Amino acid sequence: MIDVILKKGKEKAAMLRHPWIFSGAIDKIKGQPVNGEIVAVRSADKEFLAYAYFNDLSRVALRLLEWDETATIDKAWYKQKIKQAIAARGHILNEDTNTCRLVFSEADFLPGLIVDQYANFLSLQILSAGIENIKEDIIAILREELNPKGIFDKSDAGARKHENLEASQGLLWGENPPEFIEVKENGILYHINIAEGQKSGFYCDQRDNRRILAGYTRGKNVLDCFCYSxxxxxxxxxxxxxxxxxxxxxxxxxxxxxxNLELNGFKTEQQTSIQSDVNKQLRAFKEAGQTFDVLVLDPPKYAPSRSALDRAARAYKDLNRLGMLLLKEGGILATFSCSGAVDIETFKQIIAWAALDAGREVQIIKQFCQPEDHPVRISFSEGEYLKGLLLRVL
Structure with a gap:
């Protein structure tokens, strides 16, 4: 196995079980590993630190997998990790919910692998060269463990570019998914389109937050922005x-x-759908003097990296300012950020600026987070990407 030697003093993150080592921390490489190959990472004193996927085309040059030098990373190793991840989600899947995230990349010690279950179908996102190299083994393990009707590739995320991988989408095994797969979450039915839908097909990371927010909506006039499905x-x-x-x-x-409205038998007079840019529509509501009791702001990722943080902060502030202006006194605002570069304290500060600009007093009722099928490793805070605030706007 090829050894990658770190510069002196750069071993601390690996010793603390953080799964990323950046290219600038590497001193020398004994051999010529191909991208995605597993290498042994060693300190400047040649002490073993971990096994990792190597990629010299990525800023994250080493994605750490295993800290036990005696371990053999083979199909059996991957099978054990996948089985462990699936078992941890077993209680989530029940008669009210048949969709969840089964494997969550670094959080499940499989950097670059995301597996979502939608009823009898699986959706895969492969975001690292290391996982791409053993894709067939991953498919075989998922077939053995879950016996799905089909496995669909949704590896079209921008993260693949950083690994020098082209976008990939299509059937990997089994039946092609129908135009709409029927899934259930919190006792509610959804028709989702894996092939054409965003990301892996459906945002199951808001499962708990949807249920919590719904408790504040009885008899209320609600505005759901960036509603997706x-x-x-x-x-x-x-x-x-x-x-x-x-x-x-x-x-x-x-x-x-x-x-989805028809599927659940909701009355059409209870709901209005508007296809429009959200910021533009919020301004239109304000000009028309329209107000709401409850408002949801769940925008896409505004800050894909820390370099975009300032621009994203301005976008979040303007969006939330507009939202606050549309709420009746004492109204409820559920506002979210899925940008990993925006931590919860930064997000709170942005909301404070928005409240100041809107001339509204705001109380934090609750903090939202991602659900347990999107766990956060204590050594990898970067995995905590979804955060939100439940606010009362006075």
Whole structure:
């Protein structure tokens, strides 16, 4: 096995079980590893630190897998890790929920592998060259453990570019998924489109937060922004919201939401769908003097990296300022950020600026986070990407 020697003093992160080592920490490489190959990472004193995927084309040159030098990283090793991840989610899947994230990359010691279950189908995102190299083994293990109808590739994320991998999408094994797969979450039915939907097909990371927010919507007039396939909309209607207005810029999202409304038998007069840019629509509501009791802001990732943080902060502030101006006194705002570069304290500060600009007093009622099928390793805080605040706007 090829040895990668770190510069003196650069071994601390690996010793603390952080799974990333950046290219600038490498002193020398004994051999010529190909991208995605497993190498032994050693300190400047030649002490073993971990086994890792190597990629000299990525800023994260080493993605650490295993800290036990006696371990053999083979198909059996991958099978054990995948079985462990699946077993940890076993209690989530029940008669009310048949969709969740089964494998969450670094959090499950498999950097670059994301597996989501949608009823009898699996969706894979492969975001590292190391996992790409053993893709066939991963497919075989998932077949053995879960016996799905089909396994679909959704490896079209921008992260693949950093690993010098091209986007990849299509059937990997089994049956092609139907145009719409019917899944259930919190007792609510959804039609989701794996092939054309965003990311892996459905945002199951808001499962708990949808249910929590719905508890504040009974008899209320709700505005659900960036609604996608309608998670917050449908949960609010289930909890007897008086009316929900749902806004998304995607025609596919709005069409999918309409399918989901029909699927659950909700009355059409209880809901209005608007295909529009959210910021533009919020301004239109303000000009029309329209107000709401409850408002959800669940935008896409504004800060894909720390270099985009300042621009993202301005975008989050303006979005939340507009939202606060539309809420009645004492109204509820559920606001989220899925940008890993924005930590919860930074997000709170952004909300404080938005409140100041809007001239509104705001109380934090609750902090939202990602659910347990998106766990955060204590040694890898970067895995904590989803955060949110439940606010009362006075």
């Amino acid at each position: 309608g998670g917050f909309t449908l949960n609010s209607l289930k909890y007897q919201a008086a009316h929900v207005t749902s806004v998304d810029s995607s025609a596919l999202a709005v069409e999918t939401l309409k399918h």
